[in-house]
Amino acid sequence: MKKVLIAGYNGSMGRKVVNLVQGLDGFSISAVVSPTTTPDDVKELGLADDVKVYKDASEVQDGVADIWVDFTAPGAVYGNTKAAIEHGIKPIIGTTGLSDDQVKELQDLAKQKGIGGLIAPNFGMSAVLLMKFAKEAAEYFPDVEIIEMHHADKADAPSGTALATAKMIDENRPEHESSPDKVTTLDNVRGGDYHGIHIHSVRLPGYIAHEQVLFGGPGEALTIRQDSFDRGSFMSGVKVALEHADDLKTLVVGLEKIL
Template sequence: MVRVVVAGSTGWVGRALVSAILASEDLKLVGAVSRSAAGRDAGEAIGLKPVGVIARATLEEALAEPSDVVVDYTKPSAVKAHALTAIAARRHVVVGTSGLSAEDYAEIDDAAREKGVGVLAAGNFSITATLLKRFALEAARYVPDVEIIDYASAKKPDTPSGTARELAEVLSFVRQEPTSKPVDELSGIHETRGAAIGLSTPVQVHSLRLPGFVLSCEAIFGLPDERLVIRHDAGASSAPYVAGTLLAIRRVNEHVGLRRGLDSLMDEGQ
C-alpha cells in the first residue's frame, strides 16, 4: 500500500486525484494540504463523505504523518519549496505543477539523489499530451525548423505552460540547426519572436493568454512548401491528468533522482 500526501487537494486536479486515490485498492490517502480547507476533513472538503484525513495548511504539517509519496498540484510559487521539503523528509515526489525552470529541476535532482528518493515531474500527465511530445521528437529528427505555440486561459499564472516548456527543452537536444534567421540578427522588436527555451539548440516559444482557451500546445514544423502541425487540446475536465498521475505515484520509487515526463514510464512498457 502506497501512502500518499496530496498538496493542492482542493484544486482543479487535486480534488479529482484525491477521489481516485480513495477509490483505489493499492493507494492510501494519509495527508492533504489545502490552505482554504485547513482543519476540515479532506473528503468533506471536496464534497465526499468523511475519510478521516484532516487537511493541513502546510506541507510540513502533513509530513508529520508517515507517508511514501508527496504529489504536488499547487502553484508555481510553491512547488519548488514543496518538492525540496518532501525530499528532505525522504519522501518520493510527483510534480504536477508547472512553472519550474531547468535550473530548478537540477537542484531538485541533486537533492533527491542525496536523499536516495525518486522524483517524477511532468508538464502534463495526460496520455495524449505525452504523445504530442513523442511525435514531435520524432519529427525533429527530420525537420530542422520548429517553433511552439502555447495557448491558455487569460487567468493562467505561469508562462509558458509546463507542457510547452518541457517540450521545448527536450526538442532542444534533438533538433537540427534551424534555417530561420537568428533573432539577434533581426531588426524591429525582438520580443515578437517569442522566447528561446532549451539548453542545446533552443526552440522559440510563443504564449497566448486569452479567454476561450483551457490549455493547448502545438509544435509547428516547416520545410520548403510544406508544414507539419502536431497539436494537443485539453478540455475543461481534469480527468485526463489523473490516470497519468496515479501511474507516477505507483512507480516514482523505481529510480533515484529526477525523471521528466510521463513518457519515461511509457518507454518502460507501460
C-alpha cells in the first residue's frame, strides 16, 4: 500500500485528489497539509482517524508518506517540493508558478537525494496533447500566439500550461522573427513575450481552464484548442502519475514524459 500525502487537500483540486486516492486500489492517504485546515474539512472529506494533519510543510516528518501530491499555491510550491524531497517523499506537483531556476535547483536536490518525481504544468490529457500537437505544428507554422483563459481566482499568469506550451514550441520552431509592433496605443496590448511568442492571459468568472494556440501562414491558419470544463478532468493524469511514481528516477517536468 502506497502512502500519499496531499498538500492543499481542502482546496478545489485537493478535494478531487482526496476522492481519487480514496477510491484507488493500492493507495491510501497518510497525511494532509493545509494552512487553513479545520476539523470540519477532515470530517467532511472522510479522512481516517490515523491520517496526520499538518498546517505547514515544515511540520512533516520522515516516513509519513511515499508520495507527496501538491495542489497548493505559487508562493508555497517551491518550499513544499523541497520539503518533500528532503524527507525522501516522491513529489507529484500540480501547482504552477515555479521559475526555471527553481525547477533546476529542485532537480539538482532530487538527484543528490536519489528521489524521482514529477512537475506537471497540467494533468489534463487534452492539455498534454495540445502541447504535443503545438510543438509539432511549430516546425511548419513559426508565426504563433497563445491565448489562455482561466477562472478569476487563478493566482499566476501566464498559466503554467501556456508557458510550457511556449517553451515546447520554441524548441521546435525554426529561427524566426515575429511580426513587430509598428504602432501601439496601449502598453502590453500584445501580451507577454516568450522568445517572440506572445501569450495572452484571460481571467474571468465561469471559466475553468482553456487554451488556444493560433498559428498563421500565407493564406491559411491553424488553431489548436483545449477546454477543461470540470476539475475532475485532471484526475486521469494524477492517477497515471500515482501509478507510475515508482518508475520516476529523476525529477521530470511534463506528464507526457510518463505517458
